[in-house]
Amino acid sequence: MLRVSSRSAVVRSLLSGIRRQSTKDATVEDWTINPLELGEENVSHMYCVPSGDVKTVFPTSLPSQFSTQTTSIGEMCWILRRQSYQMMQELKSFDATQPHNFRYLLYGADGSGKTICLHQVLHYCVKAGWLVVFVPGVFSWTHSDRELRPSTRVPGTFDQPDTATAWLKAFRTLNSHFTSQVQLSRDWQWGKKDHSLAGEEMNKVIDMGLLKPALATDVVVALLEELVLSSGRFNIMLAVDEFNGSFSPTTLRNQQKEWVGPEQLNLIRCLLQHIPQFPGAVLLSLSRSRMLRCSAPGWTPDHLLNGGTVPNERKLESRAILDSCRAVEIPPYTRQEMERCLDYYSQRRWITTDVSQAVLNELWHLTSGCPKTLQRMCASL
Template sequence: MLVLTLTGCVDGVKGSGKTMSLCHAVHYCSKQGWLVLHIPDAHLWVKNCKELLPSSYHASRFDQPIQASNWLRNFRTTNEHFLSKIKLRQRYVWTKRESTEEGRPLGELVDMGVSRVKSSSDVVGAVLKELRLQAGGTEGGFRLAVAVDGVNGLWGRTTLKKEDKSPVAPEELTLVHNLRKMINNDWCGGAVIATLSQTGSLYAPSSAYLPQELLGEEGFDSMDPFIPVPVSLYSEKEFESCYLYYLDRHWLQHPHSQTEEGKKELIFLSNRNPSVLERLCAFL
């Protein structure tokens, strides 16, 4: 069965559980036999980069070899059982002496990117290209789940600087350039699941949480059309369930916290925000 590409965008106020909702979706896809392409935090690709090098493939772009090699290592661990089955559809040349031939396993390409850190950014681009081309195919096909936490980090501004101290635009980063192609709704055989995040977001108002506010006009137009999935604060039943769980796990040990008045106080202090409630009940 061919699965069309659907884009779901998870939004909600800070601390409502967007990342955990994404993790649940990723876990479900993995259990159903999908290949998972997971970006745990897109904001880390546009700030605090330890090593930024001019791209050997495209003169106007910049490579991030450390981030790329770390991502390839995690991708290999998550999808190890797929890497020997997926075969490359084209030949990739890295240097005058090094190349990866057509028909070789995808795992060989990933291993090359992990061991040859300098080429890791271009290897990520090649891996994403192969996945985009082969997802949902009839011969040895697979379903692909692209999961990006903090997808709004792919648009806007970065903290990275060029040698002349001018800012680096997101589209000038090799990793961001290639990941944006996976967000486009021009391939089939899977789904794109993304969250919008204020945490780690650069130059965005702290009160912003709606797609238009966090993505900006360019990002919103790039992702449109998508299915918005709002993540709300705890309902009364959800709060009660979490409260009873904390009691069972002995997180709430003060006698007052185990009374009805204590529970009402936790509701007032947390406003049923999952993250705030967790911090209030956490150990010191």
């Protein structure tokens, strides 16, 4: 297989001396649109995210390559994938007071756009007034050099003060209009001196977790439990990217320099505790792009949640979650989607040379429609 650098060289050689008019069928939506207003006619077209939402909804959770492009171009635009649109349509009829089965597991080849699809659905939920519980990357929890502290609450497990603090900040930014509405259902004892009383606003509890990082992990645990108990008052979406990281080896070690398993991390334990019976919508995504200390021969749910990367003693747990979700494959771009993406790059001068039909054919051949590969190759054109 050609390396990306050599692939780009092939395309650059084709570009030399070639100029053409824009592809006739390539249409770029060069306007901003509220995701609540998206319709069937927008599927497989580009649309832009309101600039204010970029900082609120997606401050640090987007793939680094896509974030770099967004910063360089000065706006966030992406292709509305059909899978995202179909999930948005289903969420329109979601009723928190009624039985439901919105439990999806996104999977697909490396770089196919699973994280972007997840973000598109999250953006819809935020604009529709949902409370969103979002874990932007489990591997950022399990492959981290941040502090690991033995738990005083659950022997043999570990808290992650800095990781929990960062998550609480992001949660409050994303759900600022909800944190004062959720009140504690019971008293919580955080330590010998710190406690919170039933009826206290969750906003105050989050403040305490931010001021005292040693308590931040326990605050996250309490927050998720209280949100589950508040179900029915408002719509809640639980979204987790890189979910298979909950069952894959970590790069963390304890004080004895022994490897720590993900099941020993209280943030992971709390997450897995609530997923099976979570009362709101659940959207999980799989990825092997940032896996360390192990490798998977494939990218299917069976490879990543039931394969060799999952310890045998945990396969029953991972399989139960897998069986409870509807698996949705995120495919590469269609030829039409790729051409619309290229036309957008040209309009925004991300590509500074006109693209010939020969180059289009070569890009399609070299990338097979993979969004990440296409983006990487075009960055050098």
